[in-house]
């Protein structure tokens with residue numbers, strides 16, 4: 001099981017550490033507003049998966065899961 005920092009995923013291309021496949025890029029971020037009405041970026045809908053351990057990105061090639069750390 002691997003993990004990756006949320007800030008890193010939102011700001012730079014992310015490649016699978018196992019097979020090198022491209023997993024996510026910042027262009028896929030979604031903008032939304034937090035409780036204070038401030039615009040924040042989050043991981044694009046449909047890219048983020050969820051299981052009992054938390055939210056994760058999945059490598060499309062080797063299916064490695066990268067859990068998001070805040």
Ligand SMILES: [Zn+2]
Pocket residue numbers: 016017018019020021059060061062063064
């Ligand atoms: Zn991979």
